[in-house]
Amino acid sequence: MNSTSPRFLKLPEHSHLSLRDQICEAVSAAITSRSLAPDRPLPSCRALATEFGVSRNTVFAAYNRLVDLELLVSRDRSGYFVNPQMVGAQKSVDADARGQNAVPCPVSFQPNDLMPVINPLDWNSYPYPFIYNQIDPDLFPVDSWRECTRQALGRKQTPLWANDSVESDSPQLVHQLRQRLLNTRGIYADEDEILITLGSQNALFILGTIFAQSGRPIALEDPGFFGARNAFRMSGNELIGVPIDNEGLIPSSIPTGCQLVFTTPSHQFPSMVTMSLTRRKELLATAVEKDFLIIEDDYEAEMNYVAKSSASLRSMDRTGRVIYVGSLSKTVSPGIRLGFVVAHKDIIREARIARGVMMRHPPTIVQEIVALFFQLGHYDSHLANIERRYKKRWHTMYTALTSHLGMLRHTASEGGTSFWMTGPDGFDASELAICLRGRGVLIDRGRDYYLNYDDNRSFRLGFAYVPVSKLEAGVQIVAEEVERLL
Secondary structure: OOOOOOOOOOOOOOOOOOHHHHHHHHHHHHHHOOOOOOOOOOOOHHHHHHHHOOOHHHHHHHHHHHHHOOOEEEEOOOEEEEOHHHHHHHHHHHHHHHHHOOOOOOOOOOOOOOOOOOOOOOHHHOOEEOOOOOOOHHHOOHHHHHHHHHHHOOOOOHHHHOOOOOOOOOHHHHHHHHHHOHHHHOOOOOHHHEEEEOHHHHHHHHHHHHHHHHOOOEEEEEOOOHHHHHHHHHOOOOEEEEEEEOOEEOHHHOOOOOOEEEEOOOOOOOOOOOOOHHHHHHHHHHHHHHOOEEEEEOOOOOOEOOOOOOOOHHHHOOOOOEEEEEEOOOOOOHHHOOEEEEOOHHHHHHHHHHHHHHHOOOOHHHHHHHHHHHHOOHHHHHHHHHHHHHHHHHHHHHHHHHHHOOOOEEOOOOEOOEEEEEOOOOOOHHHHHHHHHOOOEEOEEHHHHOOOOOOOOEEEEEOOOOOHHHHHHHHHHHHHHHHHHO
């Protein structure tokens, strides 16, 4: 059988059927299980005869018998194919067949504390998907991205990404990050202080892995980013929750003995409050006093509509204690899966080794496309566009919340792409989420952001995906259900 032929076609053992009928049985079983691609020909009579050790006439007779049974079709000069009608009919029974023939897993897993994403897979089919980490696809710069892709795929550019880069990163992308992104946050880093990752989630898992051996716990905001919580738990770290207030993480509540403290100072995830300059200075001083490092996730730092962006912790750090994590998920697209870490070169060296063990390096072709996206000015143009669009949505959303959801409290924010709402004692945001889903509205329930899932009064409304023309109508539906529950 040639290399493109399916190798699972085997004659049944100890069969009393004729050779022709045995071949019919093997092929029909493969058709029923949908193991044969409908757009590819079956093995030729010669190839299958050689594989089975039978004559070509026997295979020819079997194929023609299956044509008579309407399981196969014969196409002149092309060979034998699965009958398209069989493919359509089989789809209706696939689900039942999978259930009946399911093989139990040979191992069992203990319950874990990881927080999975609970939104439905078809979230974008809902009229009002007020959920986190989504972007409006209409704002994606398709033409600019296509041009960068075309250039990256050119003959002159191919050597930059076609070979295995081992554990290195695209020098072009690192250069563009230094010049066009990091310096806007007041960060100046050498090439050996930057690591490219598969988004911020991957960055946090790598950092959790290299620091887990210390045996010291990681402190993080509570409520906080459940992706960080998952990454640190999965890499074997003990976690300690630190409360927040209207200025962000409270440094005085950080216990002694922590190795790392994770924070989202630009827009606290999920409350969206911005850490004050005084609080930032206090956190940096506490890091020296209690001997811990800070992981700064600069979440949505670019999205500010009321005040200028605050200085990053990394730009204020003079002791090398701040590890800066960034991502292109909110500014370009979550599907690109590119992020980066900026830290002391010794930390980056260890992180690069850990990344190499996990996956060697992020796809180099994507790195080169993104580098061109920066270099040709497309990123700056796109960022200005989404800032303008999101600013309009933010103000529309703020007005709608003030008009219709005044019975709830929403934290004061200066930007971002979501609002954090909190009800009175006894309010059940989980029940609200269930009721709203039935009316085409998706929200993020607040309990999932707490370390111990012990506060159910809050929920989050993200507006990046919902068109501005639909925002108020969606908020009105939310208000109706809130009033009913209250």
